[in-house]
Amino acid sequence: MTPPTAIDRLADWICSLHADRAVRNIPASVRSIAANCLIDTIGVAFAGSATAVARTARAIAVDAGSRGDAAVLGSHHLFSAPAAAFANATSAHALDFDDNCYAGFVHGSAVIAPAAIAVAQKRNASGRDLLTAFIVGSECEYAVGAATNSVLYDHGWWTTGVLGPIGACAAAAWLLKLDRRQTASALGLAVAGTGGMKACFGTDAKALMAGRAAEAGIVAALLAAQGASGPHDAFEHWNGFNGLFNQGEFNLATMAQLGMQWFLESPGVDIKRIPLCLSSHAAVDAAMALVARHAIDVAAIEEIVCDVPQIVFANLIYNQPATRQQAQFSMPFAIAVSLLYGSVQLQHLDGAVLQEQPVLELMKRVKMTVGPRWSLEGACEAAPEGANVRIRLRGGDWLEEFQAQARGSAQCPMRQDEIEAKFMQCMEAGSAGNVHGQGGSGNGGDRDTGALLLSRLKSIETLPSVRELFSVR
Template structure:
């Protein structure tokens, strides 16, 4: 049975291969950096206000703040901060943001229990493995029906993280997954609003609640992924070849194959292949902004589903637009956190350049995603049209970000919430997190502002 096999893997896995542990550390660095930049966003501030007013027992840190709370509430606030900028990693097998809910749960529960750095990395990697394999089992149809995999699959991955750290039995975890199914939600329609990040926060909070209730003896269906009325079939999944993916648990680990896609720019990853190609065309042909007559971006089926705003009016909407990131990159020569403010999107120059950007559908019989497939990009100038097909994603294993740039991204994000000195100290702790006897040391450095 699928549910039982997944639960056995979660509960019986006791160690990570070296390359998987190393990959988990990179993900930790990227995720914490994104979250510390995200704490300044209105959505994250509202989440912290809500959590602070609840007055829960202070055992888990709220990142970039000066208070602690219950693990479920800390995970809720921290997951929203992680995901709100859309700067966090993506996983092609999940078709979503794998760390957004799993790492906040790993760190909140790990902090409560005084887990070591290695134990937290192990639980996180197990969660990513569950996310990737369930993502494959669900297939493209679940996402293309409008479900937000980051939340709808992420909740089960995050529940696995909590269960592993708690040392739960397989039966407890199976019950926890049944409870999580009762709490599951998240839709693509919320993209471009605060509720996209709320969905990852809800998944993280609900995962901790589900595990806690199951551990106390609360019951649910113990085979939620099995049978004709399984969760995934109810939610429109294809469920193709489920058995073969379960047999591949840990062989290979999704953290290393296909590996995470790390973002160079804080916007939807569906844009990134085209943006990377645009930069290459500009550099190769010395294209100046004022000579660009038109930019054409071609997406095959499924590759641009989240890019729902052709005429974005806000920074959040701009993150889910095919046109705006291209316009901003052409005008400014870069894309960063400041590129996606409401004011930046409303600039006359940006709005004029957006009118020159055309998106179109590339005829193809296959279905792709933001992390799998290709993007066609063409720039028309008086000197002629320059074009290319980009079949790899910036920040992926095939187009990796150097270690130095990973660290630079972390530091540039972390200083949004703390001093440069504290950011440097935190980075050093992350680099050696596998040697930390108690993850609370890292969380103390993360939580306090100044």
């Protein structure tokens, strides 16, 4: 007998959750984590809906003339599920303020949540079903991500673009209640058509590719629902995922962990405290801790050296950023703005801040290096985006701080009130951007709207229908 493929195993698990009793076996802790992921992702999507790249995505959705039942943030119109997922996932990743997961080094929620919401609205599904679909998509995507053993990411593929369609497709397939054959075909279509390069970093392509990943996953599920076939061996085929993307490596055993080990719990999801690439966060935390502990006058700093893993060095490529997108991948910007302003907020991602003389001067004093500590066995596994920060003050004194995990990571999570405060700040940012002409007025949120939406999201499992999720009534 031919052994089951990776897609067979994914499809089997997805379809096993069609029974209500099986859904009830999802641990409450997992559902709680997933609910916070939805809160965080919808918040950052509202803020991102005011950006130029989100407006571009909405314009394409409008131009396609696609009408349906799914809401798009920043628009009064309802769109087809693929169009809505494209626009909303672009918004969710536009500010790089969305969550991460180390199972694949992937931005999961920004792709999966918009896809799940769009299909749930198309199907007039309940909030409970939306949350379950999000969990299904997340677990499938992270299982595949874990199976790559980071080879995919290390070889220059952008995992959000490559793995995102898998998570979006799994969520959509579950909501559409595809049978096992259809589910496997949908996943085969999603895997066979996937792609994404890290060359997108620092440009609009990064957010737009997140949008395309969400759209592609839904389209694959809808095609399979209409009878289209897809390769069930899309991973193992000699011209498949494993060989073309992952240097022939793939740990099929992770598929067997679905439903027993929950990837939303371990390695967990990292919710961002500041709107920058997560690679900079631990270094920022370490630098801020040094300044606070030693009451350092920032003007007295001569040099800041951040000793980081190779992955951080490779991600943060802009020492002299000229745009918002470049600033989000700049260690000097992250450190300088944090020390000068006390934190990095959405309003700091502005061209004017990049031109401020104190920011420019402090950025020149920040350096990154990859020291020998990261070659020690287990060092990168224990602190995948950690940092050892040394600050030299005028007069020659050095101060040092090591930070293994950033605050907001799964190992050092934000408090519930901090997650909710971030949500409200994002809602206000989206509302301000829309009011000032930077986006369609649509359903961008003010504080009252934000409070209403937050209340709905906190009780998502009791909502009879998600079609009114973003309604201000």
